[in-house]
Amino acid sequence: MAENTEESAAAQETAAAQDPQAAKNAQLLALLHRQFGADAFTDVEEPYGLLTVTTTRERIHDIMAGLQQDQELQMNFLTTMCGIHYPENEGKELGMIYHVHSLVNNLRLRLKIFFPIADPTVPTLTDLYATANWMEREAYDFYGIIFTGHPNLIRILNVEDMDYHPMRKEYALEDGTREDKTDLFFGR
Amino acid sequence: MAVNDTLEGTRKIVEEAREQQHHTGLIPTLNDFSQELTTLNLGPTHPATHGIFQNILQMDGERIISGVPTIGYIHRAFEKIAERRPFYQITPLTDRMNYCSSPINNMGWHMTVEKLLGVTVPKRAQYMRVIAMELARITDHLICNSILGVDTGAFTGFLYVFQEREKVYEIYEEICGARLTTNMGRVGGMERDFSDVAIKKLRDWLKTFPAVMKEFEQMFNRNRIFMDRVVNVGPITAERALNYGFTGPNLRAAGVDYDVRAMNPYSSYEDFEFEIPVGTKGDTYDRFMVRNEEIWQSLRIINQALENLPEGPFHADAPHYYLPPKQAVYKNMEALIYHFKIIMGEIEAPVGEVYHSVEGGNGELGFYLVSDGGRTPYRLHFRRPCFIYYQAYPEMVVGSSLSDAIVTLSSMNVIAGELDA
Numbered sequence: 001m002a003e004n005t006e007e008s009a010a011a012q013e014t015a016a017a018q019d020p021q022a023a024k025n026a027q028l029l030a031l032l033h034r035q036f037g038a039d040a041f042t043d044v045e046e047p048y049g050l051l052t053v054t055t056t057r058e059r060i061h062d063i064m065a066g067l068q069q070d071q072e073l074q075m076n077f078l079t080t081m082c083g084i085h086y087p088e089n090e091g092k093e094l095g096m097i098y099h100v101h102s103l104v105n106n107l108r109l110r111l112k113i114f115f116p117i118a119d120p121t122v123p124t125l126t127d128l129y130a131t132a133n134w135m136e137r138e139a140y141d142f143y144g145i146i147f148t149g150h151p152n153l154i155r156i157l158n159v160e161d162m163d164y165h166p167m168r169k170e171y172a173l174e175d176g177t178r179e180d181k182t183d184l185f186f187g188r
Numbered sequence: 189m190a191v192n193d194t195l196e197g198t199r200k201i202v203e204e205a206r207e208q209q210h211h212t213g214l215i216p217t218l219n220d221f222s223q224e225l226t227t228l229n230l231g232p233t234h235p236a237t238h239g240i241f242q243n244i245l246q247m248d249g250e251r252i253i254s255g256v257p258t259i260g261y262i263h264r265a266f267e268k269i270a271e272r273r274p275f276y277q278i279t280p281l282t283d284r285m286n287y288c289s290s291p292i293n294n295m296g297w298h299m300t301v302e303k304l305l306g307v308t309v310p311k312r313a314q315y316m317r318v319i320a321m322e323l324a325r326i327t328d329h330l331i332c333n334s335i336l337g338v339d340t341g342a343f344t345g346f347l348y349v350f351q352e353r354e355k356v357y358e359i360y361e362e363i364c365g366a367r368l369t370t371n372m373g374r375v376g377g378m379e380r381d382f383s384d385v386a387i388k389k390l391r392d393w394l395k396t397f398p399a400v401m402k403e404f405e406q407m408f409n410r411n412r413i414f415m416d417r418v419v420n421v422g423p424i425t426a427e428r429a430l431n432y433g434f435t436g437p438n439l440r441a442a443g444v445d446y447d448v449r450a451m452n453p454y455s456s457y458e459d460f461e462f463e464i465p466v467g468t469k470g471d472t473y474d475r476f477m478v479r480n481e482e483i484w485q486s487l488r489i490i491n492q493a494l495e496n497l498p499e500g501p502f503h504a505d506a507p508h509y510y511l512p513p514k515q516a517v518y519k520n521m522e523a524l525i526y527h528f529k530i531i532m533g534e535i536e537a538p539v540g541e542v543y544h545s546v547e548g549g550n551g552e553l554g555f556y557l558v559s560d561g562g563r564t565p566y567r568l569h570f571r572r573p574c575f576i577y578y579q580a581y582p583e584m585v586v587g588s589s590l591s592d593a594i595v596t597l598s599s600m601n602v603i604a605g606e607l608d609a
Contacts, residue, residue, distance in 0.1 A: 048303055048542045078433055079545075080554055080576070082569040099543060099556070099571075103430075103446050110543070131433030134579045142267070157260040157608060166268060173272045 025051040028107055031073060036063055043112075052110040060098075060113050061123040067100060067109070068128055075102040075109060078129045081136070083143035085117075085168050093117035094143055124149040142167035225253060228590070232261050236339055236594045239604030243581070243593075250589045255582035259575075263608040270568040274533030275301045275375060276511070278568070283369035285572060286606040288331050289324035289549035290370040291360070296546035299454055300555040301375045304542045307506045311498040313377035314456040318493045319390070320363060320372055321455070321546075322486040327353050328549030329437070329479040329486075332601040336476055337408060339598045340417045345407050352400050355393050362386035376510035377503025387494075394491060401487075405480055415473065422584045422596030423471035432580040435573050436551025438600060441478045442470030448547040455546075459496070460489045472599040479601075508535055533563035550574055550601055574606040 025046055032041065032053065040063065043054040055063060067075040079099040087093055092114035101108050115122065124147040125132035136147045137156040144165035147153055154160065164171065231242040240261040246253040266281045273281075282293035295317045302309060309317075330353055334346040357367040362385050364372040373379060382390075408414050424434070429442040439446055447464045449457045465481035467474025503510050511530055512523035529535060539561040545554035554571030577600065585593040 047540050050543055052541070077430055079552065080433075080556065080569065080571040082556060082567075084558065084567050097556070097569075099554075103444070103451075106451050108543070129433070130428070130431045130583075131576055131579065134575065138575075155260075157263040159260075166265065173268060 021049045022046070024105075024107060025049070028073075028109065029053075031070075032109075035066055035070065050108055050110055052112065054112045054114070057096075057113045057115050057122050060096075060111065061125065061128075063111065064098070064100070064125055065128055073102055073107070074104040075100050075107065077101040077103050078125070078131055078135075079108070081125075081132070081139065083139040083145050083167065085143060086114075087169050089114065091116050094120050094145060096122055096139065096145065120144055121146045121148050123147070126150055141165070144168070224248075230590075230593070232258075237597060237602075238335060239602060239607070241578075241602070241604055241607060243597075245590070245593070247590065252585050252588060252590065252593055255585055255593070257578065257581055259578070259607050261608065262604050266609045267568055267570065270565055272564055274530075274563050275535075275537070275565070276530065277533075278565070279373075280369065280371050282570075283371055284605050285570065285609055286328070286549055286553070286574070286603045287368060288603055289321075289328035290368065291320040291324040291372045292328075292546060292548050293553065294370060294372045295321055295455065296544065296548070296553050297555060298373050298375050299546065300542060300544040300557050301509075302504075303544050304537060304540060304557060304559055305375070305506075305509055306538070307376050307504050307509060309377050309455075309504050310501050311456065312500045313502045313504070315493045315497050316363075316378050316382060316502060317373065317455050318457065318460070319490050320360075322490045322493075323356050323359060325486045325547075325549055326483050327356050328601070329483050332549075332599070333408075333476055333479050334404070336418070336472070336595060336598045337414070339595050340414055342407070342411075342414065345404050349400065349404055352393070352397055355389070355397075359386060359389050359393060362389055374503065374510055376506045377501070379503075379511075381502045390490075390494065394487065394494070398487065401480075401483060409477070409480070417591075418472040418476060418595055418599070420469070421472040421588065421592045422599065423469050424580060424584055425470060428580070428583070429470060429577075432583075433576040434551065434580070435577070436548065437478045437482060438470075438475055438577055439551065440465065441467035441474035443468055448545050448552050452545070454544070457489075460492045462486075462489050472595050475599040535563070537561060537563075545571065548573060550603065550606065551577070570609055572606045572609055574602050575609070578602050578607055 028051055029044060036059070040059055041053040041055055045052045067073060077100065079101045081096060081098045084095040084097055085093060086095065094117050095112055095114040098111040099108060100111070113122065122145055124136060126136065127149070133152070134156055136150055137153060139145045140147065140153055141155040141158050142165060155162065158166065226247040228245045228247050229242060230245055231237045232240050242258040244256045244258065264284070270278050270281060279294055279297055282297045283290040285293050330349045334349045337345040360367055360370055360372070362383055364370050364379065424442055426442045426444050429439050430444060434442065435446065443466050445464050445466050450464055462485045465478050465485070467478050507522070507526050509530065512526055516523035517527045537559050539559060541556070541558045543554060543556045545552045551573030552571060553573060556569040556571065557565050558567040560566040581597065581600065585596055
């Protein structure tokens with residue numbers, strides 16, 4: 001019995017500890033909807049307390065600019081961005097994931113966009129964030145995502161004459177011709 | 189990238205530099221340029237870059253007109269490799285990012301996985317991690333600051349504090365058995381408790397180190413020659429620093445008090461009292477001073493953690509994820525099963541995505557982990573602070589002299605392993 005009460009107290013405590021974050025996220029989401037329209041975002045989630053929204057590549061630049069300039073939010077720190085590849089999602093194989101942070105309000109937001117691998121163009125954010133330059137070059141290098149308007153879209157970590165984008169899922173890490181090491185169980 | 193070797197390019201750069209008013213007083217005018225420019229390759233292997241990366245500088249005499257950094261010389265495709273490795277096998281990859289402060293990388297990674305798995309680490313393990321991380325921060329800053337001394341011609345300080353770094357490495361050895369690439373801790377806690385020898389070495393070091401640090405500061409802080417070399421060199425404004433995604437000491441030197449430890453406390457940092465030093469101008473001197481002060485603050489944290497080190501287990505009670513002790517594996521059926529499952533990567537990870545960041549030696553070290561429930565991450569992205577802030581380097585050195593560029597680079601603490609990952 002004593003254990004039970006302890007447990008429930010602990011559960012309440014964790015719920016209370018999580019609550020402020022959930023409340024903050026709800027507030028942030030309401031603000032986003034007000035500013036950019038409710039149709040701007042799909043798939044609103046909160047994995048591990050971080051508000052995650054999916055939008056489209058047509059709107060991502062406007063949204064990032066709006067977030068940066070909003071006086072209330074002051075979401076003007078681009079923490080990181082990275083590409084991702086889901087080969088099974090037809091028409092939405094490639095994605096970009098942005099993490100932005102408001103240092104004043106200590107609020108983070110994750111934005112995602114997905115687009116077809118046949119047409120991997122995304123508007124650049126280099127006009128908003130100087131830091132987007134290398135991050136976008138990295139995403140181009142790894143996934144072949146073309147950032148329209150980028151001042152210098154060349155490979156950054158791999159050699160320039162590489163003719164493929166190595167982080168795409170079709171490139172397995174192990175040599176496919178090896179027979180002594182079948183990856184039936186241990187490969188991904 | 190084509191190097192700007194025409195006068196047109198020069199004019200453009202000068203105009204850009206004028207627009208960005210942060211180089212007040214240092215902006216060259218077009219009249220300052222002669223027609224002949226020199227291309228200078230700073231790196232890839234240059235003693236002053238302290239790592240393998242290249243800068244192609246366009247020089248007019250001693251003045252830098254443009255800089256084009258080339259990186260990727262030690263790119264090891266960690267993000268790709270991580271997609272085929274079980275979680276515990278990724279820890280050694282993180283060692284090799286910022287190898288001056290490996291424990292911070294290790295702990296950051298463990299905490300990311302723990303966040304994904306929902307494992308709560310006991311207080312004692314959290315405090316032990318804090319001690320290890322702050323030791324790492326001290327060594328990281330010591331290296332950066334003493335090498336900055338070397339680059340300005342003061343070799344003594346470097347040799348002097350490297351003795352202390354050696355002692356910290358001995359403490360690492362007692363904690364985890366390794367020195368540089370530590371692979372310290374496990375998912376779920378630490379791999380073993382602090383031994384008595386480790387505690388003794390730590391206490392001894394905490395007694396002797398402050399005196400050394402004081403002497404180091406006496407040698408540099410108000411040294412006329414040193415100050416002449418670093419004050420007002422390579423400055424960056426807070427606005428530009430934020431726009432460039434600066435974090436860590438480099439951002440704080442520019443006057444922004446963003447520290448992950450304070451803003452989003454992890455591993456019980458909220459229990460400790462410490463201050464966040466900030467600079468005003470974001471120049472090389474400010475970066476040096478901020479790092480020095482952070483060493484003192486780290487010492488404060490270590491002292492508090494050691495004095496209040498809670499009793500209790502040093503790892504979470506999470507047999508599905510935490511490797512059992514080796515002796516138990518030989519004698520105990522459950523331990524053997526869990527050992528096998530963990531080693532073979534057969535642990536059940538939830539589907540989800542998680543971002544976790546820690547305050548690394550150079551700034552916000554973030555891990556973005558996407559799990560599809562498989563044995564390895566579906567996608568793992570490292571937010572490497574070096575990679576992000578190093579792109580500001582050309583902007584910080586254009587208009588200054590080569591020797592200023594060297595100390596600017598040194599004070600930014602660019603670690604090639606973290607830069608390229």
